[in-house]
Amino acid sequence: MSDTPAAETRRFDAEVHQLLKLMINALYSNREIFLRELISNASDASDKLRFEALTKEGLKGLDQDLGIEVSFDPSAGRLTVSDRGIGMNREEVIENLGTIARSGTRRFLESLSGDARKDARMIGQFGVGFYSAFIVAAEVEVETRRADEPAAAGVRWRSSGEGDYSIEAVVREAQGTSITLSLREEHRDLLNRWQLERIIRHYSNHVAFPIRLVEIGGDAEDAKSEDHAEANKQVINDTQALWARPRNELEDEDYKSFYTGLTGDPEAPVSWAHHHVEGSQSYSLLLYLPAQAPFDLLINRDEREGLKLYIQRVFIMDAAEQLLPRYLRFMRGVVDSSDLPLNVSREILQDSPLLKKIRATVIKRSLDLIEKLANDGGETWDRFWKAFGAILKEGVIEDFEQRERIAGILRFASTGSDGAETVSLDDYLGRMSEGQDTIWYLSADSLKVARSSPHLEAFARRGIEVLLLTDRIDEWLVSHLDQYKDKPLKSVTRGKLNLDEDAPEPDEAAKLLAGRIKQALGDEVGSVRPGHRLTDSPGCIVADEGGMSLQMEKLLRQAGQAVPESKPDFEINVSHPLLSAMARLDDGKRFNDLSQLLFEQARLAEGGELADPAAYVQRVNRLLVEALESPDSSAQADGSADGDDSNAASA
Numbered sequence: 001m002s003d004t005p006a007a008e009t010r011r012f013d014a015e016v017h018q019l020l021k022l023m024i025n026a027l028y029s030n031r032e033i034f035l036r037e038l039i040s041n042a043s044d045a046s047d048k049l050r051f052e053a054l055t056k057e058g059l060k061g062l063d064q065d066l067g068i069e070v071s072f073d074p075s076a077g078r079l080t081v082s083d084r085g086i087g088m089n090r091e092e093v094i095e096n097l098g099t100i101a102r103s104g105t106r107r108f109l110e111s112l113s114g115d116a117r118k119d120a121r122m123i124g125q126f127g128v129g130f131y132s133a134f135i136v137a138a139e140v141e142v143e144t145r146r147a148d149e150p151a152a153a154g155v156r157w158r159s160s161g162e163g164d165y166s167i168e169a170v171v172r173e174a175q176g177t178s179i180t181l182s183l184r185e186e187h188r189d190l191l192n193r194w195q196l197e198r199i200i201r202h203y204s205n206h207v208a209f210p211i212r213l214v215e216i217g218g219d220a221e222d223a224k225s226e227d228h229a230e231a232n233k234q235v236i237n238d239t240q241a242l243w244a245r246p247r248n249e250l251e252d253e254d255y256k257s258f259y260t261g262l263t264g265d266p267e268a269p270v271s272w273a274h275h276h277v278e279g280s281q282s283y284s285l286l287l288y289l290p291a292q293a294p295f296d297l298l299i300n301r302d303e304r305e306g307l308k309l310y311i312q313r314v315f316i317m318d319a320a321e322q323l324l325p326r327y328l329r330f331m332r333g334v335v336d337s338s339d340l341p342l343n344v345s346r347e348i349l350q351d352s353p354l355l356k357k358i359r360a361t362v363i364k365r366s367l368d369l370i371e372k373l374a375n376d377g378g379e380t381w382d383r384f385w386k387a388f389g390a391i392l393k394e395g396v397i398e399d400f401e402q403r404e405r406i407a408g409i410l411r412f413a414s415t416g417s418d419g420a421e422t423v424s425l426d427d428y429l430g431r432m433s434e435g436q437d438t439i440w441y442l443s444a445d446s447l448k449v450a451r452s453s454p455h456l457e458a459f460a461r462r463g464i465e466v467l468l469l470t471d472r473i474d475e476w477l478v479s480h481l482d483q484y485k486d487k488p489l490k491s492v493t494r495g496k497l498n499l500d501e502d503a504p505e506p507d508e509a510a511k512l513l514a515g516r517i518k519q520a521l522g523d524e525v526g527s528v529r530p531g532h533r534l535t536d537s538p539g540c541i542v543a544d545e546g547g548m549s550l551q552m553e554k555l556l557r558q559a560g561q562a563v564p565e566s567k568p569d570f571e572i573n574v575s576h577p578l579l580s581a582m583a584r585l586d587d588g589k590r591f592n593d594l595s596q597l598l599f600e601q602a603r604l605a606e607g608g609e610l611a612d613p614a615a616y617v618q619r620v621n622r623l624l625v626e627a628l629e630s631p632d633s634s635a636q637a638d639g640s641a642d643g644d645d646s647n648a649a650s651a
């Protein structure tokens with residue numbers, strides 16, 4: 001073995017290979033983002049060095065003139081992004097550039113749809129990182145050295161992005177990393193000052209380190225050489241920390257372009273809030289409300305990114321977990337504190353009283369932004385609500401302190417509005433009729449099921465508005481929101497309805513019929529009772545006052561959870577013709593069949609499931625055959641009451 005081992009060839013992880021192929025196809029039309037990704041890595045590496053140098057002995061004396069250089073050589077077809085940041089040693093290079101180390105990338109791969117346009121949009125938002133270099137490069141060479149290791153610890157990595165890469169030891173004087181791309185022929189048009197400047201300004205204008213654009217080779221010795229040299233020294237981005245500047249110096253465009261650099265979101269933010277808090281503790285806060293949801297927002301409740309913590313302009317960490325509650329995980333922004341120690345750790349942050357204060361402000365300001373959007377309404381709000389409404393609802397469940405405030409922002413479909421119009425709880429309160437003291441709701445799988453639910457009949461008749469809840473989370477929401485502004489929320493499917501005091505007590509005949517149906521249904525139901533809920537339908541299922549609704553049972557079952565044994569009550573509408581007919585029917589097979597059918601229909605009408613669907617179908621068919629074969633079926637609904645075995649055909 002020699003002292004300087006020759007280059008070693010290694011294979012990529014299978015996943016890297018897959019990602020590379022996908023990316024090159026999906027991003028072809030969005031090729032410019034590679035530069036954003038490489039500059040953002042360079043900036044991260046510089047941040048890391050600055051941060052580590054605060055605490056690590058070996059790094060303290062280091063050259064900290066951190067800057068990023070983008071150099072290009074049109075005649076050679078090459079572009080290099082160099083930083084003077086933390087760098088990587090051999091193990092880190094293998095880990096970072098040869099495998100997909102990050103779980104985020106893995107999830108991203110899993111969620112690719114194969115639809116090139118959708119995927120490209122997602123990749124754009126997601127930030128694909130280093131590998132995006134292969135969108136434009138036929139070959140990529142990385143040279144790097146960790147800032148705290150000697151020049152001999154340099155590493156060179158090379159790959160053409162196919163199945164493998166090579167890695168070898170080199171001597172590298174400069175700390176940090178240089179990434180050189182040999183561009184494919186068709187992408188060499190990128191190699192001119194005007195193009196590159198435009199791309200860097202567009203995506204990376206607010207990177208906190210100076211970015212210099214340097215042209216190499218070509219006709220540097222011609223008459224323009226002085227201008228040329230001058231241009232090569234210029235910093236082309238705006239390195240000032242935008243959030244630290246006074247608000248009156250900033251235009252909307254500044255905020256928007258900062259957002260683009262911060263998030264990579266191709267769409268402009270909906271709105272933002274910028275505050276400088278002075279006093280015993282001072283900090284700056286810049287919060288953005290995005291227009292669209294990043295792809296993994298709903299799935300990924302726990303690993304949150306989006307709020308960066310700076311201390312005196314030094315990037316410390318992504319502190320979304322400390323500063324944002326889950327239900328605001330779509331917010332983006334920056335917090336910069338002057339009063340936290342620079343060497344702060346996650347553990348310290350966890351119980352820092354200052355951070356708790358900042359967190360409270362972040363929540364308040366975020367809700368201000370959302371509330372304003374909701375009050376303005378219109379298309380912007382509708383879009384926001386579609387993208388983030390279900391997430392915001394988690395707040396009612398999780399944040400007791402803000403419960404009522406968040407509830408006030410929520411919007412629901414309602415019988416008081418048609419189509420896609422939604423209403424707020426305050427709208428609802430404002431429309432309540434005299435004497436109404438309850439906010440009524442109905443939850444169901446879809447608006448269609450909700451709107452045709454038999455449970456709404458009694459309310460429609462009395463002109464009482466009912467909120468229609470169809471999000472999966474709504475059942476949990478209402479189980480935490482038992483009242484709003486002192487008015488209780490109640491499900492229309494639950495317990496006894498006392499809509500009008502003077503409703504007549506059911507008569508003996510009605511009670512008798514209910515008793516017979518109960519007997520026919522046996523243990524399947526709790527009780528059967530005549531009620532006032534219905535006008536057009538013969539029967540409906542009623543949950544216990546304190547019990548679980550059918551919808552909740554279903555959700556739990558879908559989530560694989562145990563559902564407590566419970567028997568719903570069955571409310572019948574004795575004035576319905578079907579029930580009048582049944583009242584005249586002798587007990588027997590047909591009465592039993594009809595009772596079963598009524599009960600099963602009621603379950604179906606609520607989008608519920610039948611215990612034995614095949615038996616239901618047989619019952620329906622049996623009755624259909626009887627009806628069709630009865631000689632005067634159309635004229636004699638009741639005449640056939642005793643014809644139980646006159647046509648014994650069975651299904």
Ligand code: ADP
Pocket residue numbers: 037041042045083085086087088096097102127128129130131176177
């Ligand atoms: P991400 O930056 O999102 O983590 P990348 O694929 O861009 O993903 O990079 C993977 C890892 O490689 C980074 O997390 C970082 O550790 C390392 N890396 C990439 N570029 C550099 C660089 N210029 N300097 C130091 N480390 C780098």
